[in-house]
Amino acid sequence: MITDKELLIKVDKLEKKFDDLEVLKGIDLEIDKGDVIVIIGASGSGKSTFLRCLNLLEEPTGGKIYFEGVDITDPKVDINLHRQKMGMVFQQFNLFPHMTVLKNMTLGPIKLLKQSKEEAEKNAMALLERVGLADRADAYPSQLSGGQKQRVAIVRALAMNPDVLLFDEPTSALDPEMVGEVLDVMKSLAKEGMTMAVVTHEMGFAREVGTQVIFIDEGVIVEQNEPNEFFENPQSPRLKDFLSKVL
Amino acid sequence: MEQFFKNLGESFYNNLIYQDRWLQLLEGLGLTLLIALFATLLGLFLGFLVAVVRSSYDMNIKGKHKKGFGVFLIKFLNVICNIYITVIRGTPVLIQVMIMYFIIFGEAQNGTLAAILSFGINSGAYVAEIVRSGIMSIDKGQFEASRSIGFNYSSTMIHIILPQALKNVLPALGNEFIVLLKETSVAGYAATHELTYVGNLIRSRTYEAFFPLISVAVIYLVIVIILSWLLKVFERRLRNSDH
Numbered sequence: 001m002i003t004d005k006e007l008l009i010k011v012d013k014l015e016k017k018f019d020d021l022e023v024l025k026g027i028d029l030e031i032d033k034g035d036v037i038v039i040i041g042a043s044g045s046g047k048s049t050f051l052r053c054l055n056l057l058e059e060p061t062g063g064k065i066y067f068e069g070v071d072i073t074d075p076k077v078d079i080n081l082h083r084q085k086m087g088m089v090f091q092q093f094n095l096f097p098h099m100t101v102l103k104n105m106t107l108g109p110i111k112l113l114k115q116s117k118e119e120a121e122k123n124a125m126a127l128l129e130r131v132g133l134a135d136r137a138d139a140y141p142s143q144l145s146g147g148q149k150q151r152v153a154i155v156r157a158l159a160m161n162p163d164v165l166l167f168d169e170p171t172s173a174l175d176p177e178m179v180g181e182v183l184d185v186m187k188s189l190a191k192e193g194m195t196m197a198v199v200t201h202e203m204g205f206a207r208e209v210g211t212q213v214i215f216i217d218e219g220v221i222v223e224q225n226e227p228n229e230f231f232e233n234p235q236s237p238r239l240k241d242f243l244s245k246v247l
Numbered sequence: 248m249e250q251f252f253k254n255l256g257e258s259f260y261n262n263l264i265y266q267d268r269w270l271q272l273l274e275g276l277g278l279t280l281l282i283a284l285f286a287t288l289l290g291l292f293l294g295f296l297v298a299v300v301r302s303s304y305d306m307n308i309k310g311k312h313k314k315g316f317g318v319f320l321i322k323f324l325n326v327i328c329n330i331y332i333t334v335i336r337g338t339p340v341l342i343q344v345m346i347m348y349f350i351i352f353g354e355a356q357n358g359t360l361a362a363i364l365s366f367g368i369n370s371g372a373y374v375a376e377i378v379r380s381g382i383m384s385i386d387k388g389q390f391e392a393s394r395s396i397g398f399n400y401s402s403t404m405i406h407i408i409l410p411q412a413l414k415n416v417l418p419a420l421g422n423e424f425i426v427l428l429k430e431t432s433v434a435g436y437a438a439t440h441e442l443t444y445v446g447n448l449i450r451s452r453t454y455e456a457f458f459p460l461i462s463v464a465v466i467y468l469v470i471v472i473i474l475s476w477l478l479k480v481f482e483r484r485l486r487n488s489d490h
Contacts, residue, residue, distance in 0.1 A: 057391050075315075084397035094392035098410050107406060108396040153392075160396060 006033040008068065008164060008195055009054065015062030016049055023049045025219035026063065031164070036190045037197045038210035038227075042242060046219040051168050051199045055079075055086045068163065084112055087157030091169040093149040095141035101128070101152050102137040105159045113160065120159070127155040131185050147178030154185055165189070167198040203247060207231055215239045262458035268449050275445030276466055282362045282441060283428040289367025290427065294374025297328045299404060301375065302382040306390075307400075328375070335372035341433045343369055348437035358437035366434070370427050377419045381412030414485050421478035425471050432467075442466060 009031040016024040023046045031037055041047040052058040054065060056072060056079050064073050072082050096104050105127070106120040115123070128134045131151040141149055150170055157165055167186065171179045183205050190196060190209040200206065206213050206227055213230040215223040215238075223230070223239045231247075234240045263269045304325040308318055335343070347365040348358055385408050393403040413420075435444030446463035450456050 055395055057395060080394075080397050080399050083395055086395070088392075088395035090388060090392060092386075092388050094386075094388035096389065096392070096407055096411075098414070108398070111402065111406070112397050157396075166395075 007031075008033050008035075009197075010066040011054070011063070012066070013063035014050070014053060014060050014065065016046075016053055016058060017061045023219055024053065024060070027216075027219075027221055029214070029221065029224075031195065031197060033163075033195055034193045035195055035211045036209050038206040038213045039197065039199045039216060040201070040203070040206060040213065040242075040246075041216040045216045047199045047216045048168055050216060051166050051197060054166055054197065055083050055088060057088070084108070084160055085163045087160055087162035087165045089150070089153050089157055089165065089167045089170050091172050093141070093146075093153045093173070095149055095153055095156070097141050100138050100140055101133070101144070104141070104152065105156045108156075108160050124155070124159055127158055128152075131155055145178060146174045147181045150174065150178075150182045151185055154182070154189075158189075164195040164197065167196065167200065169199050169201070171200065171202060201246065203231070215242065217242070258455055258458055261453050262449055262455055263462065271445050271449070272442065272462060272466065275440055275442040276470075278359065278440060279428070279431050279434075279442040280470070282359060282366060282431045282434055282439070283424075285363045286366035286370055286427060286431070287424050289363065290370025290374050290423075293368065293371025294378055295409070297331065297371065297375035298378035298382060299409075300324045300328050302379050303400070305379075305383070332372045332375060335369055340366070340369050340430055341436060344433060344437050358434070358439040361437045362431065362434035362439050362441075365437075366427060366431060369430075370423065373423050373426075374420065377416050377423060378412060380419075381416035382408055384415055385411050417478070417482050417485065421475070421482075424478075425474055428470065428474065429467060 007030060009029075011027055011029040011031075014024055014027040015022070027050060029037070039047045039051065049058055053060050054067075056065075060073055064071050066072070067082055067086070070077060070082065072079055095101075096107070099107065102121060102124055105124040106115075106117070109115040109120040109123065110117060113120075125134060125137060128137055131154070133148060133151055133155075136144060136148065136152075141152070144152065154165075154170075170186070171182050174182060179202070183202060186196070186198070186205070187209050198205070198210075208227075210227045212224060213227050214221055215230075215236075217238050222236050223234065231243065234243055263272075300321065304321050307313075308321055308325075344362060344365045348354065348361040352358075352361045389407055389411065390403060393407040394400075398406065431441055432443035434441045435447070440448075442463055446459045449459040453459070
């Protein structure tokens with residue numbers, strides 16, 4: 001366990017507008033190393049937009065994001081370098097369909113981290129081994145099941161050796177019987193101390209591995225707490241209402 | 248009946264054998280293929296360039312309030328590309344060939360080069376729109392996944408988007424090349440002795456239209472059939488690579 005808290009990401013009054021639609025209305029959040037932040041909320045609440053702002057896939061229209069002490073919303077910052085250290089896993093997997101599993105995983109490390117092909121493949125195989133997919137290294141994404149695709153997507157992000165992993169509803173596009181295999185991988189990552197920010201509807205996951213749970217509604221953080229207190233003793237009426245619908 | 252076949256044989260001899268006219272046709276075919284090949288390469292190069300500019304503009308700048316030199320550059324290039332596509336698609340290719348040969352080249356001796364340039368520039372405009380539609384058809388998630396790994400915009404294009412886009416538009420591109428091959432039949436206006444020009448030349452010498460023109464038509468047909476077959480094989484191989 002990490003006892004000395006080390007600040008990894010600091011979000012300061014983050015705002016995001018799409019034309020006239022205000023999606024995020026000033027969000028403050030601190031993520032320490034080793035934290036597993038679980039973000040929940042109704043659809044349209046802004047939780048995915050918030051997550052996508054963290055690596056600037058959505059450009060914030062206000063506020064600042066500090067990643068490892070650097071304000072990455074500063075236009076002068078080379079965001080590509082910082083994104084290498086912020087892995088992302090998508091709801092729709094977004095594997096590259098024209099590449100094998102192995103190529104999907106080694107493209108970034110070879111081109112961006114300048115690893116040799118042998119080194120990148122060795123790392124990739126070790127990661128695949130870990131999620132039980134070593135025998136699918138030469139398969140193409142279309143030959144995999146949804147759960148397998150998402151596990152590949154996770155290890156593709158891991159292959160870049162990131163400091164934080166962002167999960168955007170990683171199990172929402174999966175058949176129910178495949179949710180478990182993906183959550184298991186995420187749980188084992190959390191246990192190893194990987195810093196994660198997870199947007200999800202899996203309340204069981206939030207309760208079991210979350211260090212902090214955040215409820216976003218109408219573009220603001222309505223409630224934030226450690227999981228037990230969050231689920232057992234919700235304060236705001238909106239969270240109570242939300243929990244009564246999903247639990 | 249006997250007379251008919253006798254005339255036919257004579258006609259065949261006059262139009263194709265006498266003075267090695269079949270050889271002239273073959274040489275014309277060689278020039279046609281040469282023009283088509285290099286025009287295709289030029290068209291592909293221009294088309295990809297224009298497609299990347301136009302789709303970059305559509306996806307990243309259109310309707311957004313962004314500033315900076317890069318944004319200005321793309322906006323500027325996009326205007327140039329739009330003018331290029333409008334002018335090329337809005338005028339007949341024959342006029343373009345003649346402008347290239349008589350005005351830009353000023354009737355210098357190199358009609359073949361003039362033909363290659365005008366057909367290449369012409370084809371580029373069509374290829375650009377084909378490739379652009381291919382780029383726009385790629386799921387946005389592919390961009391996002393690539394950018395989230397840390398690839399910049401151009402690496403994302405090169406490694407992730409263009410290979411998929413190319414595969415999607417290959418049938419349309421193949422069609423464009425076949426059209427281009429046949430369009431070179433007007434290169435004779437730039438004093439180029441390509442296939443159609445040679446056929447017409449023979450017709451004007453023998454005062455017989457049947458054999459010269461039908462021979463030319465058959466040669467185009469055979470080449471197009473071979474090209475279509477090659478494209479089909481190529482498409483199948485690409486498709487096999489990702490099941």
